[in-house]
Amino acid sequence: MSVIPGVVAINTFREAVRDRVLYNLIFFALMMIGAAILVGQISIGIERMVIINLGLSAISIFGIIMAIFIGVGLVYKEMEKRTLYSLLSKPIRRWEFLVGKFAGLLLTLVVNTALMTLGLGAALYFVSRKFERGDATILVAVYFILLELALVTALALFFSCFTSPMLSTLYTLGIYVAGVFAPGILSVSQFTSNWELGAITRFIYYVLPNFHNFGVIAAAAHGDAVPFTLIWHNTLYALLYVILILVASAAVFSGRNLK
Amino acid sequence: MSKRGQNKSHTRAVLLALVAVPALFALCAGLQMRIDADTFAMYQDKDELLLRSGALLKKLSLGYEPLLADVYWTRAVQYYGVRARKPGATYEQLWPLLDITTTLDPKLMIAYRFGAVFLSERPPTGPGKADLAVELVKRGIAENPDEWRLYEDLGFLYSIHLKDYKKAAEAYLEGSKNPNAQIWMKVMAARVAETGNELETSRLIWVGVYSSTKDEMVRRTAVQHINSLDAALGLKRLNKSSEEYWRKFGRFPASIQELRDAGLVGGTLEDPAGFPYVMGPNGVPQLDPHSPIVLESDQGAGELR
Amino acid sequence: MANPAIEIERLTKDYPVGFWRKKMRRSLDHLSLRVEEGESFGFLGPNGAGKTTTMKMLMGLIFPTSGTARVRGRSINEVRMHREIGYMPEQPYFYDYLTARELLGYFARFFGFNAAERKERVARFLSLVGLAAAADVQLRKFSKGMLQRVGIAQAILHDPQVIFLDEPMSGLDPVGRREVRDIILDLKKQGRTIFFSTHILSDAEMLCDRVAVLLDGKLRGVGSPGEIVSMEVQGMESLFEVGKQHTLPANIAARAKNIGNRYRIEVAEQELYAVLDQLRGCEGRILSVAPLRPSLEDYFFNLVGRQKTQVPAAEVGVR
Numbered sequence: 001m002s003v004i005p006g007v008v009a010i011n012t013f014r015e016a017v018r019d020r021v022l023y024n025l026i027f028f029a030l031m032m033i034g035a036a037i038l039v040g041q042i043s044i045g046i047e048r049m050v051i052i053n054l055g056l057s058a059i060s061i062f063g064i065i066m067a068i069f070i071g072v073g074l075v076y077k078e079m080e081k082r083t084l085y086s087l088l089s090k091p092i093r094r095w096e097f098l099v100g101k102f103a104g105l106l107l108t109l110v111v112n113t114a115l116m117t118l119g120l121g122a123a124l125y126f127v128s129r130k131f132e133r134g135d136a137t138i139l140v141a142v143y144f145i146l147l148e149l150a151l152v153t154a155l156a157l158f159f160s161c162f163t164s165p166m167l168s169t170l171y172t173l174g175i176y177v178a179g180v181f182a183p184g185i186l187s188v189s190q191f192t193s194n195w196e197l198g199a200i201t202r203f204i205y206y207v208l209p210n211f212h213n214f215g216v217i218a219a220a221a222h223g224d225a226v227p228f229t230l231i232w233h234n235t236l237y238a239l240l241y242v243i244l245i246l247v248a249s250a251a252v253f254s255g256r257n258l259k
Numbered sequence: 260m261s262k263r264g265q266n267k268s269h270t271r272a273v274l275l276a277l278v279a280v281p282a283l284f285a286l287c288a289g290l291q292m293r294i295d296a297d298t299f300a301m302y303q304d305k306d307e308l309l310l311r312s313g314a315l316l317k318k319l320s321l322g323y324e325p326l327l328a329d330v331y332w333t334r335a336v337q338y339y340g341v342r343a344r345k346p347g348a349t350y351e352q353l354w355p356l357l358d359i360t361t362t363l364d365p366k367l368m369i370a371y372r373f374g375a376v377f378l379s380e381r382p383p384t385g386p387g388k389a390d391l392a393v394e395l396v397k398r399g400i401a402e403n404p405d406e407w408r409l410y411e412d413l414g415f416l417y418s419i420h421l422k423d424y425k426k427a428a429e430a431y432l433e434g435s436k437n438p439n440a441q442i443w444m445k446v447m448a449a450r451v452a453e454t455g456n457e458l459e460t461s462r463l464i465w466v467g468v469y470s471s472t473k474d475e476m477v478r479r480t481a482v483q484h485i486n487s488l489d490a491a492l493g494l495k496r497l498n499k500s501s502e503e504y505w506r507k508f509g510r511f512p513a514s515i516q517e518l519r520d521a522g523l524v525g526g527t528l529e530d531p532a533g534f535p536y537v538m539g540p541n542g543v544p545q546l547d548p549h550s551p552i553v554l555e556s557d558q559g560a561g562e563l564r
Numbered sequence: 565m566a567n568p569a570i571e572i573e574r575l576t577k578d579y580p581v582g583f584w585r586k587k588m589r590r591s592l593d594h595l596s597l598r599v600e601e602g603e604s605f606g607f608l609g610p611n612g613a614g615k616t617t618t619m620k621m622l623m624g625l626i627f628p629t630s631g632t633a634r635v636r637g638r639s640i641n642e643v644r645m646h647r648e649i650g651y652m653p654e655q656p657y658f659y660d661y662l663t664a665r666e667l668l669g670y671f672a673r674f675f676g677f678n679a680a681e682r683k684e685r686v687a688r689f690l691s692l693v694g695l696a697a698a699a700d701v702q703l704r705k706f707s708k709g710m711l712q713r714v715g716i717a718q719a720i721l722h723d724p725q726v727i728f729l730d731e732p733m734s735g736l737d738p739v740g741r742r743e744v745r746d747i748i749l750d751l752k753k754q755g756r757t758i759f760f761s762t763h764i765l766s767d768a769e770m771l772c773d774r775v776a777v778l779l780d781g782k783l784r785g786v787g788s789p790g791e792i793v794s795m796e797v798q799g800m801e802s803l804f805e806v807g808k809q810h811t812l813p814a815n816i817a818a819r820a821k822n823i824g825n826r827y828r829i830e831v832a833e834q835e836l837y838a839v840l841d842q843l844r845g846c847e848g849r850i851l852s853v854a855p856l857r858p859s860l861e862d863y864f865f866n867l868v869g870r871q872k873t874q875v876p877a878a879e880v881g882v883r
Contacts, residue, residue: 007673011659018661082657086718089623089651089728090674091643094268184333187340191475206288213294230297237290244283251276255269257626266627267641 004092005100012104013111016070025062025069026112032058033119037127047127052221055120056141060217063113063149064176067105071156072168074101079258088258095250102157102246109149117142134223137216140231144214147238151209152176154245161253179211209241299345311355313362320363328364331356335370339377340476343384350386354378357395365402368409369474371395375412376468376477379420381555384480389420407444408471410434414447415464424455443467458495462488483553486531490552493528497536497544500524504542511542567637569726569757570599570622575631577617577781591617593781594631599759599774601725604752606768606789607761609778615761616654618778619730623651635726647675650719654730656711660704664695664714667703668721675722689717694743708735716747727751729760733767745771800836803828803851810846830856 016022036054041047075098078084087097120138125131155175159168178185182205189201213234216226320327335356342348357374360367377385378392393416400409410430417427428451435444447464454460462485469481497515500523504512507521515538518524528536534547546552575595578588592614599605609615620626622633622640638645658667665686672682690699693713698706706714712735719727732748733741748771751758762768768775769789777784805825806812812820812827816839820829827848831839836853843850 004674007670011662011670015659015661082653082655083659085620085623085625085653086651086656086658086671086715088625089646089649089653090671091646092674093643095272181333183341184337187333187337191336191340193475206291207284210291210294213291213298227297230294233290233294233297237287237294240283240286240290244280244287247272247276247279247283251269251272254272255266255627258620269627 002096004096005103008092008097008100009103009107012074012101013107016105016108019070022066022070022108022112025066026115029058029062029116030119032062033116033123037123048124049221051120051123051127052138053217055123056138056145056217056220059113059116059120059142060145060148062116063109063145064152066112067109067149067152068156068169068172068176070105070108071153072160072165072172074105074157075160075253076163076165076168079256082258084258094254095246098157098161098246098249098253102153102242105153105157106150109153110146113142113146113149132223134225135220137220137223137226140226141216141220143231144216144234147234148211148214150238150242151211151245154242154249155209158245158249158252161249161256175209176211179209180215182208182210182212210237213237299341311359313359316359317363324363328360328367331360331363332367332370335360335373336476339373339385346383348383353386354388354391354395361395361398361402365398368399368403368406371399371409372412372472372477373474375416376480379416380480381420389416392416393421405437405439407434407437407440410437410440411444411447411467411471414451415468418451418455418464419461422456424451427455428452458488458492462492484555486552487554490530490532490546490550491554493530493536494544494546494554497524497528498542501538501542501544512538514538515544567601568598569601569603570597570605570633570635570759572597572618572622572633573631575618575621575633576629577614577621577626578629591781592621592628595778595781595783597776597783597786599757601757602752602755603773604748604758604771605760606772606775607759607778608763608765608768608775609761610763612780613778614781615778616730617781619651619653619728619761622728647722648725650722650724650727652715652719652727652729652732654734656715658703658711658714658718661702663700663702664690664706664717665699667714668718671718672721677722685721689721692747693717709737709740712736712740712744716744720747720751724756726757726759729758731762732760733762733764741767799830799832799856800853801828801830801856802836802839802853804843805849805851806843807847807849810848812846813842816842826851 033051033055036051036058037047039050039054078087084097088094117138121131124135124138152172156168156172159171163171185201185208186205189198189205192198192201213230219226316327317324335353338356339350339353342350354374357370357378360370361374364370374395375392378395379385379387379389381387393413396409396412396416399406400413403409410433414427414430414434417423417430428448431444431448431451434440435448447467450460450463465481465484465488469478469485472478472481497518500518501512503523504510504518504521512518512521515524515528515536517538519528530536530546530550530552532550532552534550534552536544537547539545546554573596575592576590577592578590581587581589595614595618607615607618617626621628622635624640624646633640635645636648638648659670662670668686668689669682672685677685687696687699690696693716695710695713695717698710703711703714712732716729716732719729729748732744736744745767748758748760752771758771760771772789774786774788776786804827806827808825811817816827816829819831820827822828829839833855840850840853
């Protein structure tokens with residue numbers, strides 16, 4: 001397997017790390033977790049639940065923001081700033097470039113999420129001085145958040161190949177929100193008597209990336225176990241869907257004339 | 260050397276995409292079905308609402324109340340819909356969801372109707388909270404005094420679930436005062452006052468619910484109740500025939516066939532699901548055990564034994 | 565016959581223009597060129613002639629409408645071709661959050677050098693282009709001239725056989741230009757093929773074995789700088805001084821131009837000796853005598869001037 005995507009990935013990671021905007025986001029996320037501790041003090045008896053709920057939600061929201069914020073510029077910026085001119089004259093295939101950018105941003109997100117999760121763990125320990133067995137679900141929830149982020153990153157990258165950051169943000173955000181409400185779309189098909197509408201919504205349901213699949217924050221808050229089959233299926237789902245988006249991105253980008 | 264410009268890698272990439280993308284979509288759809296099965300199995304009964312207060316949400320919604328109301332309304336419908344198919348489910352969050360929905364948008368009429376029907380449904384098809392349903396509908400009436408149909412819902416609740424026929428009649432009467440109200444509101448008022456506890460009246464009310472809505476879920480529930488009532492009525496008629504038999508022959512019939520042979524009943528004797536009625540001990544007719552119809556607990560045909 | 569270093573065959577590029585993008589503007593029209601190994605080849609033309617378009621197509625940044633090109637026998641579609649070439653874009657932009665050393669190190673990784681080799685090469689080429697002192701400064705702080713040098717360094721640090729330079733001298737001060745010229749000459753001495761585009765004719769004259777002239781997307785001429793312009797001597801030029809007490813003969817005074825004591829005159833070859841005799845007569849001091857040949861510049865301006873009076877290149881059909 002070619003090592004070129006890895007080279008691009010490391011450089012993308014380096015760029016993200018040196019982008020000081022990121023640090024503000026992480027700071028805010030950590031602050032949220034701090035706030036969660038405070039809120040936990042107010043609602044006695046369910047401090048752990050509130051901390052886990054708010055903390056995981058914060059990690060998820062900030063991860064999505066980062067994924068979109070950086071993702072929509074991944075390819076666009078390089079085209080606009082013409083840094084691609086010298087890069088593409090090197091022995092690198094266009095798809096290797098795309099995969100590298102994707103991997104670099106994902107790596108950034110993994111590192112950030114890991115740091116924030118440590119913060120959450122610290123907050124949890126601070127409140128209850130111990131970890132419970134059910135807390136393993138928190139790790140599953142974080143893993144699912146990472147799967148979500150991979151999907152969002154891939155989407156942002158795809159749009160970045162051919163449209164401006166502002167439009168890319170709208171499209172990516174739109175698909176994400178639709179994906180969160182996916183079960184609602186399915187229920188339209190289940191409860192309507194209009195056959196065409198039912199067929200269309202069913203189709204949309206299966207084509208849209210379903211972000212609802214990854215929502216186990218409530219389970220983590222209650223310490224309930226997540227079945228292994230779900231972990232396995234979600235992993236496969238995210239993997240296949242990401243590959244799908246990257247293949248489509250490569251198809252679009254490999255034909256693009258740079259200005 | 261060819262004349263046409265070549266971009267071989269682009270052509271290759273597009274071909275790959277044309278093949279791989281639909282294939283991957285299909286695989287993902289298959290996975291999605293499996294994931295749906297997984298999440299269904301692990302569905303939380305303790306599904307929490309993080310923000311319970313409708314008033315607080317109203318403040319937080321920054322002017323987007325109707326939109327937020329729609330979101331919560333969708334959640335309420337989904338919440339009920341998913342649980343209705345899962346045995347052993349509870350419906351604790353249904354009232355809070357509807358409460359929030361109608362606080363955010365007091366004019367969302369379908370929410371009141373939905374709540375009236377489904378909050379009052381007894382387990383396993385609902386939380387059995389007719390009192391909360393009444394509270395919901397009364398709020399609806401307070402916010403929408405011109406909507407006479409809400410009085411119909413109120414009458415429905417008092418009559419069917421709370422068995423307070425006096426209040427039911429009052430509700431129908433109050434609703435009938437609206438110049439737009441249909442004439443049968445008055446009819447129902449009288450009917451309920453006189454014969455509120457009778458099966459036929461209940462059936463009439465449910466037929467009213469069915470015909471006044473286009474909502475699939477409500478209609479489905481109404482049909483279920485109507486079928487149940489029809490079965491009960493059928494059993495009641497059979498029970499009467501059973502008693503006649505006893506008067507004639509000094510003993511109870513051992514089977515429906517005996518009633519037939521005695522000329523006391525005729526025609527197809529099936530419940531609305533198509534299952535024939537059967538004779539139980541002491542001449543008490545019953546539903547076929549395979550029949551999907553569920554009689555409501557106060558509709559046994561054996562009141563006279 | 566050995567493979568040419570660069571072989572361009574009927575390369576064409578059309579761009580859709582207009583609001584509905586229906587009309588096509590042809591920015592390069594069936595360019596065919598052949599550059600041999602070890603040649604230093606100048607690609608000349610005014611701005612908008614299609615030079616950069618050609619380079620970008622060779623690099624795979626944009627795709628031709630029709631036509632092909634090969635470098636060292638490999639089609640421009642092949643990734644492997646890029647191992648053997650170096651490219652310096654017209655206005656180099658690089659990742660401004662990286663230092664010069666980091667950028668070169670990054671690019672070096674694409675060629676499979678091991679860590680030690682990368683380090684050595686990066687250091688070597690940084691000092692070659694005079695950036696050793698600024699090696700660890702972030703590129704966002706670099707001046708244009710410094711960026712230009714980075715551009716050259718990244719183009720050659722992997723020792724490519726064919727080097728493409730798009731306006732390598734632009735933005736440089738005279739010292740910088742001299743250095744770049746020396747680098748190019750050095751690369752030429754090493755036997756590498758150099759293909760560079762420029763609109764600075766004196767550079768082309770000095771550095772190129774051959775040049776091609778591009779105008780409005782069409783190739784106007786290929787050949788050595790000498791071939792492009794007529795070999796015909798058009799006359800002689802003389803610079804001279806005259807002592808203050810003497811006056812110039814009338815015929816000379818009419819045709820000579822001066823600044824202070826110094827005069828310059830252009831005469832036909834047959835007239836030369838007669839004029840020189842006259843100057844001797846008034847004790848003029850001859851500073852120089854040289855044949856007048858039209859320069860590349862003249863050829864160029866003629867070409868452009870002629871073009872300007874013509875109808876601009878027609879829009880090629882309507883889609």
